[in-house]
Amino acid sequence: MSHISVARPSLTVLLASPRGFCAGVDRAILIVERAIGRYGAPVYVRHEIVHNRHVVERLKALGAIFVEELEECPPDRPVVFSAHGVPKAVPAEARARKMLFLDATCPLVSKVHVEAGRHFEAGREIVLIGHAGHPEVVGTMGQLPEGSVTLIETVEDAAAFTPKDAANLAFITQTTLSVDDTAEIVAALKARFPQIAAPHKEDICYATTNRQEAVKTVAERCDVLLVLGSANSSNSVRLAEVGRRAGTRAYLLDDASGLNLAWLEGVATVGVTAGASAPEMLVQGVLDRLAERFDLAIEEIDAARETVTFKLPKVLA
CATH class of the missing domain: 3.40.1010.20 (4-hydroxy-3-methylbut-2-enyl diphosphate reductase, catalytic domain)
Incomplete structure (x- = not known):
């Protein structure tokens, strides 16, 4: 009996660019890694360094301990402040307790x-x-x-x-x-209030703006948009909202395990992007999962080139 091969459905994947890590996230993660390298484990981190489950789990495995408040940290271990920034009272308390602290605020x-x-x-x-x-x-x-x-x-x-x-x-x-x-x-x-003073240059950062612009470009051409990012990541949640507002169905997922293939029933084109705190390996994971089911034609959609980098704190440079 001859084996009948079933043709796999084809799927066009539009990869939004830029996507994923921004300069502030890169820097924050590197600060935690370098601190562990320099001072040994454990290094304490006040609040999730960036809002991504995978990043946090990987750093935990390297020796980072995540806490919500400074009082949970022992005075004799370094503590890193997350990329989101902290109230002034936090470094003041760290100084009062003579703690070694590293500020990863973007x-x-x-x-x-x-x-x-x-x-x-x-x-x-x-x-x-x-x-x-x-x-x-x-x-x-x-x-x-x-x-x-x-x-x-x-x-x-x-x-x-x-x-x-x-x-x-x-x-x-x-x-x-x-x-x-x-x-x-x-x-x-x-x-x-016509006289209200505005920022010299808008406060919404280049990375947020660029990723949203890229989503708008992709959304015009896709039936479904997949956004890699964690549910507590503000910029990732916004990407899904921007996609919906632009008229596409958008789903926020932590990784490939959250991908429901039923979303792609009858879909010819899918857009894929990642929030500023989401590692590129998560995008690759989704592409691998899609490739198991479909013949993929992958196209990079270029919106903006990003060349921003930020210096590390002097003690770690």
């Missing part, structure tokens, strides 16, 4: 901290556009005395906000927001 988050400080020194009331409870927001609000910064999450919040002095306002934003959503909130604030 320089683009630090830039927002500096900006907030300048507005405060100039006597302005500050509005922060961001997501309540996100560590970056907690860190940015924690740069200044309590009550100095008002958090605005939505256009509705912008409409309801009552400043002390409408002529003396400034806004800053979280670095990982949706570019389009933020533009709507900023427009609502500017309509109400």
